[in-house]
Amino acid sequence: MFSFDLLLGAIVLGTLLGCFYAAVSIGLSVSFGLLDVPHVAHPAFLVLASYGVYLLNDRYEVDPLLAGLLITPLFFLLGLFVYRLYHETFERRGTDAAVRGIAFFFGVAFIVEVLIVLQFGVDQRSVTASYIGRSWRIGDLRIPIRQLVAFAVALSLTILLTLYLSKTFMGRAIRAVAQDQEALRLMGANPVRVKQWAFGIATAVLGIAGALLIIVAPVEPMLDRAYIGRTFCVVVLAGLGSMTGTLIAGIILGVAESIVLTMFGASWAPAIAFAMLLGVLAVRPQGLLGRRL
Amino acid sequence: MKSKSTGVRFWIGAILFLAAMLAATQVIRNEYPFFAGYIILQFVVxxxxxxxxxxxxxYVNFGTSAFFGMGVYTAVFLVKATGAPLAVQIAAAAGVGALLGFAVGLLTLRMQGIFFSIATIALTIIIETTVTNWRFVGGAAGIQIQRPPVTPPFDTYVQMLFFVQALLVVLAVAIARYIQRSWIGRGLQAIKDDELAAECTGVPTLRLKLLACVISGALMCAAGAPAAMYFQYADPSSAFNLNYSVSALAMSLIGGTAHWAGPVLGAILLGVTQQFLAVTISSEVNVLILGIMLVLFVVAAPEGLIGLIRKIGNWRAGRAT
Incomplete structure (x- = not known):
């Protein structure tokens, strides 16, 4: 049963998959990791973005990646709006914001799911592009081109966001607000505006991530439920708010899933992300490279 | 004095409720009200x-579906392995639920806020995946279950399940009411307000949380057990559906969590609306209503229906004086 080639293949494909996982989680790494917003609706917005891409691709034959880029401004606005609502109703009132916040985002996720179902139905949807459906052979290993495209875009997206957070003025302000909100206020900046901007960026990134999601595989409205586990697993394993950690954690998850898939079959795959998440929470809650909880 | 008289009134109310439900099963010939009523009662529990x-x-538990599904599959397992009667299935499910609650509590109750919630979702998916891979109870494809002959005085099996679920409602409410009024409830309230302060003043926080998790788990599992016979079919993805978790949470928050009557009110309101909508429009709109009501109440009425009723009461009292 066991063969070295199979394992090697699993590791290669897992690494590609892992970068993709990092790309879909990196927004959550900002919104939940840095801003402490219990954003359970993040995967629902991700699937929503995929449907946006599907719409543009299906109606106007726009390339999926370009379509992802086109819907990014809309998602930025969506992020601004959602954060404003969350801030006004939960953060400012202060009382058990966590409990109600989670319930709020679950409600939002359900609403998004159903709106997608009502608009597009429950069938799977996919996009068409020249690089989808072909694959690249190295020896016995077949790598689908769509995986390579997703890998490349995911990697650049993660690197760009990391640079943005460490090199630009606004990026540094975002990291500052995560470290000490009061200090930022004393410096004369408005922490709420900074957080709102950061949440906008975190949601805007979903435009591209959604394009990757539908490039890698067909999407269906309830797909966000599988990604709750994956995205939170990556963000917690990374260590809250660490962008480099997000990339490493994504690859670990991708390789783990792909090995389990080859060794034990697809029926065990959904539990991997959650089992890792539980393990991390129990053993090392600060994650790989994170700040202390 | 006052608490004693409300206690008597509560039990008279409970007996009247059960008598009414029993009478309904004897008088009403149409099956449908019991089909719908069963689901509403199940959500109340x-x-x-x-x-x-x-x-x-x-502690926002998203594992309701894990407990519910375990209840379903405990019943399935018992029926398949030994053909045990319904009462045994429910009792066994309550036992399994208590054990699971204990295990889940030990593993997750040291986490706080969203980490606890995420951990409970994680456990749900892990348990679901395990059941999916367990051939004996049908695996991913699910399993058909044959109903045994019905016990008199009931005419149909659904009527009997309906009455059994009504009994579980009374049991659950009585337990919740007892907890709310005893030192356990006060301790839990202290944990909610400020866990660190509670710990410092000598409240045994972990033990209280574990107890709450065990009791709540046992009740959820017991509520799930009759569902196997109700649907005559069980499969992992519907038994462990996340909708159960979000519904239970939404109903409690919509009703208000400060008093045991809150979740009852919320479950009846939402359950009746959903049953009505599922018949008249579609089950998707059902979930939409759930989401919208949840968001609306969390944003606009954080104390739930109970809070709204109290506010109106205060306002009236204020105007009268």
């Missing part, structure tokens, strides 16, 4: 059970 940990202690 789930919401009340959820609020023991989620409402009183403020």
């Amino acid at each position: 789930l919401a009340v059970a959820w609020s023991i940990l989620g409402g009183y202690a403020g």
Whole structure:
């Protein structure tokens, strides 16, 4: 049963998959990791973005990646709006914001799911592009081109966001607000505006991530439920708010899933992300490279 | 004095409720009201059970579906292995639920806020995946279950299940009410307000949370057990559906978690609306209503229906004087 080639293949494909996982989680790494917003609706917005891409691709034959880029401004606005609502109703009132916040985002996720179902139905949807459906052979290993495209875009997206957070003025302000909100206020900046901007960026990134999601595989409205586990697993394993950690954690998850898939079959795959998440929470809650909880 | 008289009134109310339900099963010939009523009663049990940990202690448990599904599959397993009667299935499910609650509590109750919630979702998916891979109870494809002959005085099996679920409602509410009024409830309330302060003043926080998790888990599992016979079919993805978790939470928050009547009210309101909508429009709109009501109440009425009723009461009292 066991063969070295199979394992090697699993590791290669897992690494590609892992970068993709990092790309879909990196927004959550900002919104939940840095801003402490219990954003359970993040995967629902991700699937929503995929449907946006599907719409543009299906109606106007726009390339999926370009379509992802086109819907990014809309998602930025969506992020601004959602954060404003969350801030006004939960953060400012202060009382058990966590409990109600989670319930709020679950409600939002359900609403998004159903709106997608009502608009597009429950069938799977996919996009068409020249690089989808072909694959690249190295020896016995077949790598689908769509995986390579997703890998490349995911990697650049993660690197760009990391640079943005460490090199630009606004990026540094975002990291500052995560470290000490009061200090930022004393410096004369408005922490709420900074957080709102950061949440906008975190949601805007979903435009591209959604394009990757539908490039890698067909999407269906309830797909966000599988990604709750994956995205939170990556963000917690990374260590809250660490962008480099997000990339490493994504690859670990991708390789783990792909090995389990080859060794034990697809029926065990959904539990991997959650089992890792539980393990991390129990053993090392600060994650790989994170700040202390 | 006052608490004693409300106690008597509560039990008279409970007996009247059960008598009315029993009378209904004898008088009404149409099957449909019991089909719909069963689901509503089931959600009352789930919401009340959820609020023991989620409402009183403020730990948002997303594992309702894990407990519910375990209840379903405990019943399935017993029916398949031994053909045990319904009462045994429910009792066994309650036992399994208590054990699971204990295990889940030990593993997750040291986490706080969203980490606890995420950990409970994680456990749900892990348990679901395990059951999916367990051939004996049908695996991913699910399993058909044959109903045994019905016991008199009931005419049909659904009527009997309906009455059994009504009994579970009374049991769940009585337990929730007892907890709310005893030192356990006060301790849980203290944990919700400020866990660190509670710990410092000598409240045995972990033990109280574990107790709440065990009781709430046992009730949720018991509520799930009759579902196997109700649907005559069980499969992992519907038995462990996340909708149960969100429904139980939404119903409790919509009703208000400060009083045991909150989840009951919320479950009846939402359950009746959903049953009505599922018949008249579609089950998708059902979930939409759930989401919208949840968001609306969390944003606009954080104390739930109970809070709204109290506010109106205060306002009236203020105007009268």
